[in-house]
Amino acid sequence: GQQLNQSPQSMFIQEGEDVSMNCTSSSIFNTWLWYKQDPGEGPVLLIALYKAGELTSNGRLTAQFGITRKDSFLNISASIPSDVGIYFCAGQSSNYQLIWGAGTKLIIKP
Amino acid sequence: DAGVIQSPRHEVTEMGQEVTLRCKPISGHNSLFWYRQTMMRGLELLIYFNNNVPIDDSGMPEDRFSAKMPNASFSTLKIQPSEPRDSAVYFCASSLNSNSPLHFGNGTRLTVT
Numbered sequence: 001g002q003q004l005n006q007s008p009q010s011m012f013i014q015e016g017e018d019v020s021m022n023c024t025s026s027s028i029f030n031t032w033l034w035y036k037q038d039p040g041e042g043p044v045l046l047i048a049l050y051k052a053g054e055l056t057s058n059g060r061l062t063a064q065f066g067i068t069r070k071d072s073f074l075n076i077s078a079s080i081p082s083d084v085g086i087y088f089c090a091g092q093s094s095n096y097q098l099i100w101g102a103g104t105k106l107i108i109k110p
Numbered sequence: 111d112a113g114v115i116q117s118p119r120h121e122v123t124e125m126g127q128e129v130t131l132r133c134k135p136i137s138g139h140n141s142l143f144w145y146r147q148t149m150m151r152g153l154e155l156l157i158y159f160n161n162n163v164p165i166d167d168s169g170m171p172e173d174r175f176s177a178k179m180p181n182a183s184f185s186t187l188k189i190q191p192s193e194p195r196d197s198a199v200y201f202c203a204s205s206l207n208s209n210s211p212l213h214f215g216n217g218t219r220l221t222v223t
Binding site: 031033035040041042043044045048088092095096097098100102103 | 114141143152153155158160165166201203208209211212213214215216217219
């Protein structure tokens with residue numbers, strides 16, 4: 001079946017650093033979604049990408065839909081403490097089914 | 111917009127008891143999803159409703175699990191009888207249509223002892 005490889009699994013960063021994470025798949029997707037989950041809450045949509053090659057920003061966040069439609073990355077610039085959490089990618093083909101990455105846990109070094 | 115509302119936030123019950131989780135989707139959304147999240151398996155889709163009709167229940171673990179959507183503003187997920195391995199966070203999500211991004215509730219953390 002379809003699978004997504006999300007990396008890294010976790011990241012320890014200093015406040016102010018830039019962050020990059022990505023998802024790759026052997027399958028083609030029509031939509032890529034990036035979500036963030038804080039402890040005790042549900043995933044919150046950060047960015048939705050609908051077109052191969054699309055580059056979209058949301059504040060300090062930037063995400064791109066890979067040209068091959070099999071990958072996507074998320075960058076966070078100048079990280080701040082509230083960026084801590086788990087980031088998930090999800091790919092969608094032609095129907096309602098989402099294929100989820102395993103998540104990237106972002107931790108700020110004290 | 112209040113977002114997707116789930117209740118209760120936490121549920122602790124004994125093995126064998128019936129558990130009912132509730133969800134109110136975002137008004138105007140025609141698609142509703144129930145997910146389960148665990149450390150081991152991540153997010154798993156349990157069931158998907160479109161216009162109140164169950165479309166895909168292939169993710170429902172077994173007959174102990176059932177879900178209903180009697181109207182566009184309410185859905186329930188029931189586990190009867192509950193077992194310790196059902197312990198997880200259960201999320202409800204809704205979307206404008208089947209191809210739109212999902213909006214999640216804050217989940218129900220279920221603990222079965």
